[in-house]
Amino acid sequence: MREHRRIRRFSKTERLFHWTNAAAFFVLLGSGLVLYLPSLAILVGRRPVVKDVHFWTGVAWLPALAAIALLGDRGGLLRTARQLDVFDRDDVRWLKRERPAPQGRFNAGQKLNASLTAAFFVLFIVSGLLLWLGERDTTFRFASTVILHDGLMYASLVLLTGHLYLALIHPATKHSLEGMVTGSVDEDWAAYHHPKWARRGLPLEEQDP
């Protein structure tokens, strides 16, 4: 039996970027839910501490990702961002469930997930900062800020649930988690799910790190 060849899917920088974002999101989600849900608020108490954790994690979120981008493989991250940004005709067909719709390194769903995550990230930070400023200066107090911040939480929970399902449970896609953990994926899997990328891809040992 032939040994499965692996191909490189994510660089160290990309994986660190992803997992830092994930860790920050879970800390923010956990502390945010304690601040938001009466049942958890009562159970946990210590609102001032939880508030500090939530606030400072939020403050550190952008600089942490920026530092990883600047100190790591910037070029590679930019290339990845461009790949995520481009929706081609096959992506449109893929979203309409028309087949065949051969996908590149990222399928249209992953591109959509990345765009929404980025948009939510910006809106979370802006609305969060406005909430913080509004506690200190009435100029920044708007009735809809808290509603936006909460709504983003619900929207991103939906997105996260889908993401976790596809990465952990769905048989056809859960292999992709290996790519985000180890950096490489099975070439046959990649050729089937991401043919436009994998056919161009080289075996792991011949690729850039």
Add this chain to the structure above:
Amino acid sequence: MPLVPTGGWRIYTVSGSMPRFDPATWKLSVGGLVERPTTFDYEQLRSLPRANQISTFHCVTGWTVENVRWGGVRIKDVLASANPLPNAQALEFTSMELPYIDYLTLDQAALPDVLLAYEMNGKPLPREHGAPVRLIIPDMYGYKSVKWLSRIDLVPAASAGYWEALGYDRDAWVGHSNGYGAAPKSKLGTQPTGKTARTPLVR
């Protein structure tokens, strides 16, 4: 206790733990500039003339809960036996959740729908809403409606409460303070109506 914030309530606290109401030890003290400092235990407070109202609760952070049914006592009935002295011009409300404190002028406290509420939607006031008794002043944002009340003191003038020390308006009229709507002006601090309560202020 519902899992999600049903009815739109958010529970805000400022200290490490939420005060717990113990009927055996809880007292509401009325003191300061009064002839006779008074205390009420829970039963004594509930034996005072009862008032009911339906009013809307506005939080300064932007959420609102409409048509909350409150049951409780009017402030004048709580002050009656203590008998405020003539130089008393304001009330200082102290929460069991220290250092939370806030003030109303006597004029503000005399608005017809200001209530010391021990019931909410037909049930004893839940812990997270300030059990056993909280202040309700529907015309003002919720941070004026002190939860977990333990003391009411008559004082010469209103000063800065917990959030006011952090820059919030002392006269927290809904729609006209804290950056919302027009700038405040009038004798009571702005434009109180005392008419926020939707139903008759039933005794």
